[in-house]
Amino acid sequence: xxxxxxxxxxxxxxxxTPSSFNGAAVTQRTAxxxxxxxxxxxxxxxxxxxxxxxxxxxxxxxxxxxxxWDTTSSETIGFLREAExxxxxxxxxxxxxxxxHANGIHFPWAMQMDGTPFPTxxxxxxxxxxxxxxxxxxxxxFIGFLEVVSVYxxxxxxxxxxxxx
Numbered sequence: 128x129x130x131x132x133x134x135x136x137x138x139x140x141x142x143x144t145p146s147s148f149n150g151a152a153v154t155q156r157t158a159x160x161x162x163x164x165x166x167x168x169x170x171x172x173x174x175x176x177x178x179x180x181x182x183x184x185x186x187x188x189x190x191x192x193x194x195x196w197d198t199t200s201s202e203t204i205g206f207l208r209e210a211e212x213x214x215x216x217x218x219x220x221x222x223x224x225x226x227x228h229a230n231g232i233h234f235p236w237a238m239q240m241d242g243t244p245f246p247t248x249x250x251x252x253x254x255x256x257x258x259x260x261x262x263x264x265x266x267x268x269f270i271g272f273l274e275v276v277s278v279y280x281x282x283x284x285x286x287x288x289x290x291x292x
Contacts, residue, residue, distance in 0.1 A: 165201035166208075168192055213277075225251045238262070 166174075168191035172184040186192075195203045227233075233245035239262065246257035255263075 165199075166204050167201055168204070171204065228254050 168186075171186075171191055175182070175184040190207055191204055192200055193203055194200055195206060198206075228251045229249060231247065231249065233247075237243060238245045239259065243259070246254050248254045248257060
């Protein structure tokens with residue numbers, strides 16, 4: 128078993144080493160360029176009109192003109208865009224989790240170290256109610272850790288914005 132695990136790890140690490148493609152050596156590398164310009168509310172209006180000419184710019188609460196936490200409006204726009212992207216992806220992930228629980232899919236091993244199995248329920252709210260409080264605290268602690276990392280190390284999360292059109 129250890130040999131199998133070691134060979135799988137070595138094979139996956141080899142996928143990231145420079146090698147050849149169809150016998151030709153890989154010599155050209157592409158540089159990733161990012162455009163980290165700060166946007167204003169006028170830039171958002173132009174972008175919105177380009178993305179959806181029918182609706183255009185829609186900001187009923189005027190958030191694009193606000194200054195959160197004594198920052199500029201451009202920094203506030205950047206924060207709001209990052210938050211929207213992050214929470215949209217979390218919502219998509221939660222929907223998949225809901226579907227998984229609704230179909231009764233769970234891991235084949237025990238949920239907790241004491242041998243407590245995963246609950247067999249038909250929906251996500253029942254699953255949340257049936258797990259222990261310590262498991263809930265662990266989930267909240269992990270989410271809190273990710274939020275702290277995103278605040279103090281924003282360069283870790285830059286890919287969220289760069290990979291989104």
